[in-house]
Amino acid sequence: MADRSTQFEKALLGLRSLILEGAFEPNSRLPEVALSERLGLSRTPLRRAMDRLIEEGLLERIETGGCRVARFTFQDIIDSIELRGVVEGTAARLAAERGVPEALMAQADGILARIDSALAGEVDFDAYVEGNAAFHDLLAQLAGSPVIQREATRIRNLPLASPSAFLHRQDLLPDFQASLTRAQVQHRAMIEAIAAREGSRAEALAREHARLARQNLEYLTRTEPGLAPQVPGLALVSSEDT
Amino acid sequence: MADRSTQFEKALLGLRSLILEGAFEPNSRLPEVALSERLGLSRTPLRRAMDRLIEEGLLERIETGGCRVARFTFQDIIDSIELRGVVEGTAARLAAERGVPEALMAQADGILARIDSALAGEVDFDAYVEGNAAFHDLLAQLAGSPVIQREATRIRNLPLASPSAFLHRQDLLPDFQASLTRAQVQHRAMIEAIAAREGSRAEALAREHARLARQNLEYLTRTEPGLAPQVPGLALVSSEDT
DNA sequence: TGACAGGTTAATGTATACAACCTAGCGTCC
DNA sequence: GGACGCTAGGTTGTATACATTAACCTGTCA
Numbered sequence: 144m145a146d147r148s149t150q151f152e153k154a155l156l157g158l159r160s161l162i163l164e165g166a167f168e169p170n171s172r173l174p175e176v177a178l179s180e181r182l183g184l185s186r187t188p189l190r191r192a193m194d195r196l197i198e199e200g201l202l203e204r205i206e207t208g209g210c211r212v213a214r215f216t217f218q219d220i221i222d223s224i225e226l227r228g229v230v231e232g233t234a235a236r237l238a239a240e241r242g243v244p245e246a247l248m249a250q251a252d253g254i255l256a257r258i259d260s261a262l263a264g265e266v267d268f269d270a271y272v273e274g275n276a277a278f279h280d281l282l283a284q285l286a287g288s289p290v291i292q293r294e295a296t297r298i299r300n301l302p303l304a305s306p307s308a309f310l311h312r313q314d315l316l317p318d319f320q321a322s323l324t325r326a327q328v329q330h331r332a333m334i335e336a337i338a339a340r341e342g343s344r345a346e347a348l349a350r351e352h353a354r355l356a357r358q359n360l361e362y363l364t365r366t367e368p369g370l371a372p373q374v375p376g377l378a379l380v381s382s383e384d385t
Numbered sequence: 386m387a388d389r390s391t392q393f394e395k396a397l398l399g400l401r402s403l404i405l406e407g408a409f410e411p412n413s414r415l416p417e418v419a420l421s422e423r424l425g426l427s428r429t430p431l432r433r434a435m436d437r438l439i440e441e442g443l444l445e446r447i448e449t450g451g452c453r454v455a456r457f458t459f460q461d462i463i464d465s466i467e468l469r470g471v472v473e474g475t476a477a478r479l480a481a482e483r484g485v486p487e488a489l490m491a492q493a494d495g496i497l498a499r500i501d502s503a504l505a506g507e508v509d510f511d512a513y514v515e516g517n518a519a520f521h522d523l524l525a526q527l528a529g530s531p532v533i534q535r536e537a538t539r540i541r542n543l544p545l546a547s548p549s550a551f552l553h554r555q556d557l558l559p560d561f562q563a564s565l566t567r568a569q570v571q572h573r574a575m576i577e578a579i580a581a582r583e584g585s586r587a588e589a590l591a592r593e594h595a596r597l598a599r600q601n602l603e604y605l606t607r608t609e610p611g612l613a614p615q616v617p618g619l620a621l622v623s624s625e626d627t
Numbered sequence: 628t629g630a631c632a633g634g635t636t637a638a639t640g641t642a643t644a645c646a647a648c649c650t651a652g653c654g655t656c657c
Numbered sequence: 658g659g660a661c662g663c664t665a666g667g668t669t670g671t672a673t674a675c676a677t678t679a680a681c682c683t684g685t686c687a
């Protein structure tokens with residue numbers, strides 16, 4: 144996130160992808176030298192990337208040293224989405240309580256209009272995804288609090304909580320256009336609640352919005368079990384214990 | 386957190402202390418070599434510690450490279466406490482909704498009893514702080530979700546959100562024993578709400594509990610302005626802009 | 628006198644070498 | 658035969674050397 148096109152960035156993206164693709168056995172230890180050779184870089188940036196992935200919850204530290212791939216379940220994804228709704232709900236509530244500068248509300252309207260365009264007629268899926276990301280980034284800003292913004296953005300970018308983990312296959316939903324439209328209705332309702340200074344409603348709407356993502360995910364995994372390995376974050380999901 | 390008595394740990398604790406004590410000018414760049422010499426270790430563990438402190442929000446990365454001390458305000462501390470209440474509230478709500486194993490509830494009762502003892506008669510402040518930490522650690526576990534537990538613990542340990550940032554001078558409160566007793570009443574009410582499976586009430590109580598910490602902080606800074614430099618997290622607080 | 632170009636310095640990012648630790652396997656002793 | 662200890666191998670944690678890049682200063686030219 145910090146550096147562009149550095150070895151660290153390569154290590155971070157490469158290792159994260161490998162983990163989410165299920166390239167490693169859960170609970171398996173990750174030897175640093177072998178990994179660094181596999182990724183074509185030295186141990187220094189690799190270790191930095193591993194530290195970051197530990198923060199993200201994809202890896203966990205071993206007491207004796209080193210780290211291993213974390214075991215996570217479908218319920219962990221559900222919980223991550225719930226948490227995202229809670230934190231975004233807080234951003235929305237505080238924004239409503241404290242008020243939002245004109246300029247930011249105008250930006251919000253612009254983003255909503257962009258998403259409307261993406262949904263009009265034939266759905267422009269890429270444009271929707273882009274607009275959706277912009278909306279949630281802005282939502283994190285609306286409370287005017289660096290702390291809230293940081294944490295909301297952070298949790299939204301957690302691999303397990305990231306909408307992009309399944310959004311890219313949302314075309315498999317029974318009526319995916321209807322789902323996106325429903326999400327956009329919630330987007331607009333949130334902004335309206337914030338403008339109306341109704342904190343509780345804004346918070347509830349944000350939570351409801353996250354729950355929609357959860358329902359979509361549950362539907363996808365119920366009807367398309369074969370999809371799991373393709374969906375980052377679901378590759379390691381299993382029903383076994385510990 | 387991971388390693389004990391390693392150079393990394395020394396770097397993390399040392400640098401964090403220096404920042405919170407206000408040893409650096411806000412927005413000042415931190416040169417790695419000078420810092421590593423000052424802390425008596427090499428750049429490798431120092432850089433790891435700096436990465437961690439960036440995650441915690443005490444430092445921020447500079448586009449061109451390196452990092453500087455973050456500027457934070459009193460409002461940032463308020464927001465961090467608010468966020469802590471929200472996430473702990475979620476842990477409490479989910480625990481109530483999903484139910485908690487007998488063994489964990491028994492542990493909770495044990496901790497509550499320990500805090501009661503600490504408050505009986507002459508207040509044993511250290512024992513209270515220890516029991517309070519145990520309570521909040523357990524609260525993070527009650528939902529039975531590794532994700533919730535991770536994030537609740539993480540946010541609680543953020544320097545700006547940490548109760549220990551001002552708890553150690555809580556003896557300056559007008560009637561600090563009453564304040565601790567009120568907190569303990571809230572502790573017990575939370576556990577009872579969870580046992581009664583009342584999620585909304587449990588969540589509201591956790592938020593209320595965080596708000597008590599906020600009120601204490603506000604009182605302290607209002608009546609003892611000279612205390613600020615001694616209170617970690619307040620050293621860098623200022624009313625100037627950007 | 629001001630602005631631009633070139634060089635020099637110092638900083639970070641990266642690689643690698645070194646050291647301490649844990650683990651496992653084998654041999655010996657009880 | 659089993660258990661304890663020692664040694665060897667490998668892995669991580671740390672230090673340092675190297676390279677690359679950005680900033681700053683200086684000198685010259687317009």
